[in-house]
Amino acid sequence: MTDCQPPLTEPVLQLLKNQLASLILSALSDSKDHSLTEQYLMSCLGLKLSTETEISPDLQRFQQHFVLYHLLYRLQTEWLATGEGLLDIGLAKVRFVSAASACPTALNVSKDNSSRREYYTNWQNFYAMSEQLLDEYLTQFWQHYSKGQVDPAQLSAQQAQHLLKLQPGFTLTDLKRAYRSQALLLHPDRSTGNAEKFRQIQQAYQQLLQQLP
Known part of the structure; x- marks a missing residue:
């Protein structure tokens, strides 16, 4: 994490993260392939960001996408640390593998995933996008x-x-x-x-x- 100020306060981010965790665990129990799309998560979370300047719909979607994935990688780190399981974060889908059903090596985050996690946990990347x-x-x-x-x-x-x-x-x-x-x-x-x-x-x-x- 960096000292760059996030677009939302930490209490709000924590609240959204908890809502996202509940959403993922409850929704995946009804999912046949144990995966959820980014579009589904975004619509259920109802994430909205306010900006001082007018920006394009594409940049608005990027900023919402960035915050969502920031929260997902926070969850991934927490669930790995507690042994809850693996939150497998893909390009447009999220899949959860419980600790009971995952092999030990599956609970280690891949290098590619680690690189993406570093990107989404650095708020400088959020503001750098033009x-x-x-x-x-x-x-x-x-x-x-x-x-x-x-x-x-x-x-x-x-x-x-x-x-x-x-x-x-x-x-x-x-x-x-x-x-x-x-x-x-x-x-x-x-x-x-x-x-x-x-x-x-x-x-x-x-x-x-x-x-x-």
């Missing part, structure tokens, strides 16, 4: 995720625009906004996800991106 940097990160992420799956030749320009709900004369900003909105909605790890449609919007984005001047 609109421009977030735009670059999101573009890189979706392009990496769809690598090898995109074949722009399969779609016409009209089909591509229709998939991304774009009107003729759209700008690069319009394209990126529509792309990220649909990608977040259709991501396979989300409850609203659809792997086939997700691949189609990847194709639509790549094709329209190449057509812009």
